[in-house]
Amino acid sequence: MIELLQYDFFVNAIIAAVLTSITCGIIGTYIVSKRIVFISGGITHTSFGGIGLGYYLGFNPLLGATVFSLLAAWIIEFMSKRTDVREDSAIAILWSFGMAIGIIFIFITPGYAPNLMSYLFGSILTVSHIDLIMMLAITIAISLFFSIFYKTILFTAFDEQYLKTRNIPVELFNYILMGFVALAIVLSIKAVGIILIISLLTIPQSSANLFVKDFRKILFYSILIGLRGSLTGLVASYYLDIPSGASIIFFLVVIFIILRIIKYLITKKSSF
Amino acid sequence: MTRVDACHIFEAYKMNKNKIIEIKDISAGYNGETVIEDVSLEIFGNDFIGVIGPNGAGKTTLIKTILRLITPYKGEINYIFKAHKSEAPIGYLPQVNTIDHRFPITVRDVIMSGLLSRKKLIKRFTKEEKKKADILIKQMMIENIASKPIGELSGGQMQRVFLCRAIISDPELLILDEPNTYVDNKFESELYEILKKLNEKMAIIVVSHDIGTISSFVKTIACVNKKVHYHKSNIISQEQLDLYKCPIQLITHGHVPHTVLESHDN
Ligand SMILES: Nc1ncnc2c1ncn2[C@@H]1O[C@H](COP(=O)(O)OP(=O)(O)O)[C@@H](O)[C@H]1O
Ligand SMILES: [Mg+2]
Numbered sequence: 001m002i003e004l005l006q007y008d009f010f011v012n013a014i015i016a017a018v019l020t021s022i023t024c025g026i027i028g029t030y031i032v033s034k035r036i037v038f039i040s041g042g043i044t045h046t047s048f049g050g051i052g053l054g055y056y057l058g059f060n061p062l063l064g065a066t067v068f069s070l071l072a073a074w075i076i077e078f079m080s081k082r083t084d085v086r087e088d089s090a091i092a093i094l095w096s097f098g099m100a101i102g103i104i105f106i107f108i109t110p111g112y113a114p115n116l117m118s119y120l121f122g123s124i125l126t127v128s129h130i131d132l133i134m135m136l137a138i139t140i141a142i143s144l145f146f147s148i149f150y151k152t153i154l155f156t157a158f159d160e161q162y163l164k165t166r167n168i169p170v171e172l173f174n175y176i177l178m179g180f181v182a183l184a185i186v187l188s189i190k191a192v193g194i195i196l197i198i199s200l201l202t203i204p205q206s207s208a209n210l211f212v213k214d215f216r217k218i219l220f221y222s223i224l225i226g227l228r229g230s231l232t233g234l235v236a237s238y239y240l241d242i243p244s245g246a247s248i249i250f251f252l253v254v255i256f257i258i259l260r261i262i263k264y265l266i267t268k269k270s271s272f
Numbered sequence: 273m274t275r276v277d278a279c280h281i282f283e284a285y286k287m288n289k290n291k292i293i294e295i296k297d298i299s300a301g302y303n304g305e306t307v308i309e310d311v312s313l314e315i316f317g318n319d320f321i322g323v324i325g326p327n328g329a330g331k332t333t334l335i336k337t338i339l340r341l342i343t344p345y346k347g348e349i350n351y352i353f354k355a356h357k358s359e360a361p362i363g364y365l366p367q368v369n370t371i372d373h374r375f376p377i378t379v380r381d382v383i384m385s386g387l388l389s390r391k392k393l394i395k396r397f398t399k400e401e402k403k404k405a406d407i408l409i410k411q412m413m414i415e416n417i418a419s420k421p422i423g424e425l426s427g428g429q430m431q432r433v434f435l436c437r438a439i440i441s442d443p444e445l446l447i448l449d450e451p452n453t454y455v456d457n458k459f460e461s462e463l464y465e466i467l468k469k470l471n472e473k474m475a476i477i478v479v480s481h482d483i484g485t486i487s488s489f490v491k492t493i494a495c496v497n498k499k500v501h502y503h504k505s506n507i508i509s510q511e512q513l514d515l516y517k518c519p520i521q522l523i524t525h526g527h528v529p530h531t532v533l534e535s536h537d538n
Pocket of ligand 2: 332
């Protein structure tokens with residue numbers, strides 16, 4: 001295994017996996033606690049439109065994905081405040097609209113789109129230095145914001161109405177947080193791809209939630225579980241020559257199943 | 273207590289003129305639909321108002337308007353609190369079904385959230401504030417559940433926790449929206465004793481669909497059914513309810529301490 005570390009691309013992949021685990025650990029805990037997993041799915045798939053646009057106009061597709069997912073996040077946040085719009089239907093429309101735009105742009109782009117699969121299914125072994133710098137910036141921003149405003153974020157996610165009665169600028173926080181959700185999603189595209197992002201944001205949290213029921217603990221355990229799953233998945237993908245994104249998710253699910261069995265054994269034992 | 277007594281008390285404390293909220297002619301609702309209409313109401317520092325009315329009458333809407341969660345279509349509300357405006361000196365216990373009981377948060381954190389204010393968005397809670405929570409936790413006798421996630425509580429425990437959150441900031445007005453749903457009778461009578469005590473320090477508005485139980489604790493009654501009729505006594509008869517177009521039945525179940533309901537014959 002050590003010999004892998006002499007390859008630059010593998011070291012980059014490990015750094016990317018660590019950054020992704022930290023970001024998804026934090027943002028995923030927020031998403032799962034606040035029950036906005038479906039919204040995150042909508043943002044993820046809308047970002048594909050930006051990737052297609054990037055291909056067509058010849059700029060970095062991840063930049064397009066950033067713009068599209070930020071727009072999707074804020075549009076959804078805006079709509080959720082209006083009671084006359086069916087929020088879930090609106091998200092579904094954005095979801096498929098983003099995918100449709102992406103497919104159309106890629107289709108009309110002359111020539112073959114070689115990296116398309118890497119955006120759909122991830123390719124952590126090909127992260128560039130620029131990707132890494134972008135990921136590092138997002139991870140630092142999210143970690144800082146969450147450590148500075150931890151209690152406000154927790155309380156807003158739990159009971160928004162109550163905080164409004166206490167004059168807290170809840171709306172502003174929601175928009176900022178949705179922006180971070182969008183950025184976390186863009187960051188994860190490289191690691192596992194659009195199709196699999198949702199599991200990176202939910203499996204570590206569900207695993208942690210088997211044993212702990214406090215936001216802060218779920219957050220830290222999710223990061224650890226995410227690290228374990230993504231590093232194991234990464235190494236396995238190299239040796240078994242399988243796609244890294246799928247490999248990472250596979251090992252995350254394996255961890256979840258093992259923890260679920262452990263929990264079952266513990267509760268069974270204690271019931272005697 | 274006779275009706276004359278009750279009216280007398282009401283006049284006496286109204287003399288104090290410690291008005292904290294003045295609601296003038298407001299109409300409010302959702303998406304352009306009017307739910308409450310032409311409501312005027314004055315709330316004083318030592319009021320204990322019972323808000324009654326059938327389901328969907330607009331009780332919660334009235335409360336949300338007072339809490340500034342809803343902007344009224346017309347009319348105005350003046351707040352004349354002692355505390356500075358940004359302090360938001362209103363404690364609120366929302367209706368049970370509006371809260372996600374499976375959210376991963378501990379009882380202590382829920383209670384501490386009542387202390388959050390604009391000035392404290394970043395700062396950590398101080399030792400004094402944590403101590404305040406400890407004292408309250410002790411008073412409410414919930415020490416044994418303080419570090420539990422809220423998902424593991426019973427209905428009564430849950431209401432205790434949310435009551436703690438509502439009063440930890442020493443509000444000048446406490447608003448409770450149906451605090452007696454999903455709780456056992458024991459907690460309910462305890463709750464009203466606690467509220468009576470709290471009323472010495474703050475005004476209280478309590479929403480209930482069960483007029484029989486609350487009428488012996490509150491000082492005045494507001495009947496809500498699109499319009500609001502303010503009944504400046506805690507004694508109300510079926511005819512008056514009918515007059516206020518407040519289709520609620522005066523049913524008292526079991527023994528109600530010093531019943532203040534008037535039946536048709538008196
Ligand atoms: N968020 C909302 N959006 C649209 N209509 C609402 C909303 N909340 C309540 N309503 C409507 O307003 C009316 C009054 O509701 P509410 O004030 O909750 O009544 P109560 O608390 O007296 O049972 C009901 O018809 C209800 O359907
Ligand atoms: Mg209600």
